[in-house]
Amino acid sequence: MPDSMQNILDRVAAVRNEFDKQIQHVSSPQEVEELRIAFMSRKGKVLALFPLIGSVAADEKPRIGAELNALKENIQNTLDTLKQQLDDDHRHDTFFDFTLPGKKPPRGGLHPLLQVMDEIKTIFIGMGFRVEEGMEIETDYYNFEALNIPPHHPSRDMHDTFYLGGEYLLRTHTSPVQIHTMENQQPPIRMIAPGRCFRKDTPDATHSPMFHQVEGLVVDRGVSFADLKGIVQAFAQKMLGEGVRVRFRPSFFPFTEPSAEYDFSCIFCRGKGCRVCKQTGWLEISGAGMVDPAVFGFVNIDPEIYSGYAFGMGVERIAMLLLGVHDIRIFYDNDVRFLEQF
Numbered sequence: 001m002p003d004s005m006q007n008i009l010d011r012v013a014a015v016r017n018e019f020d021k022q023i024q025h026v027s028s029p030q031e032v033e034e035l036r037i038a039f040m041s042r043k044g045k046v047l048a049l050f051p052l053i054g055s056v057a058a059d060e061k062p063r064i065g066a067e068l069n070a071l072k073e074n075i076q077n078t079l080d081t082l083k084q085q086l087d088d089d090h091r092h093d094t095f096f097d098f099t100l101p102g103k104k105p106p107r108g109g110l111h112p113l114l115q116v117m118d119e120i121k122t123i124f125i126g127m128g129f130r131v132e133e134g135m136e137i138e139t140d141y142y143n144f145e146a147l148n149i150p151p152h153h154p155s156r157d158m159h160d161t162f163y164l165g166g167e168y169l170l171r172t173h174t175s176p177v178q179i180h181t182m183e184n185q186q187p188p189i190r191m192i193a194p195g196r197c198f199r200k201d202t203p204d205a206t207h208s209p210m211f212h213q214v215e216g217l218v219v220d221r222g223v224s225f226a227d228l229k230g231i232v233q234a235f236a237q238k239m240l241g242e243g244v245r246v247r248f249r250p251s252f253f254p255f256t257e258p259s260a261e262y263d264f265s266c267i268f269c270r271g272k273g274c275r276v277c278k279q280t281g282w283l284e285i286s287g288a289g290m291v292d293p294a295v296f297g298f299v300n301i302d303p304e305i306y307s308g309y310a311f312g313m314g315v316e317r318i319a320m321l322l323l324g325v326h327d328i329r330i331f332y333d334n335d336v337r338f339l340e341q342f
């Protein structure tokens, strides 16, 4: 005896109503799963309706089949959508704790040598100096000859450099910038030139084949050694503190006459003598002197009218003192644990 069509349609509607009612109360992925089992599993309420197809007249089977398939698809879609939504909410609940402190993105910073160099620049700019850019690749003429260092001069020994072929080499000091500046500018000149230098040195705690210098040059009428001492003294006090004293010792450079080496009183023991200053009370900084008239000859500045002074400065040496670094090589290792301390 075939079931009546209406009877079956009522039962489909009843399952649909029941599902619609129950889904109102679902609030977790587990409850979605329970509902899915109740309606969609092999023994669930939806599949339980399918055998009814067999109990209707043949010409009614397609209609009932379509109804049942629509019901099944509809319930499946509703469950899928709700599951997705609840899973998302749930994931946020578990993984996102708004009370946790934020994760700091790693932050870059200036290399400690650049920081020290910037400080040196700032002090000299404050005293009326311009900053000149030099070149790391130089010619023999600018690195040596125009600085009054002829070929075979013994002072070239200290400057054994990297020759690049032809007349080119890596500069061994920032002094060639003196020549470029005097070629391009008329006095008064008041400049510093910070930058990299290169020497064929074997690396050890105090030597590196690449290092940094800051060159200073002042050319004007009536410039004297006293001006040089005054500027170096003023710089030392601004850089390292009011108590720092400066001393000049006679020395020799082919491009300055007279020449000196200058020291700062030890900032650690205040001149009493300690391990850092090797008990001398003084820290060697670099060389300085009055521009040699022979150098003026190379750049066509009249030494009868103008005089000048020049000084060098080892950036690593000052940075090592200021930052308490005992091995120059650590500046170039690029070890973030070291770099991020500054």
Ligand code: PHE
Pocket: 172, 173, 174, 175, 253, 256, 286, 287, 288, 289, 310, 311, 312, 313
């Ligand atoms: N260029 C010299 C050096 O590298 C230092 C220096 C600079 C000396 C200026 C005198 C004047 O050793």
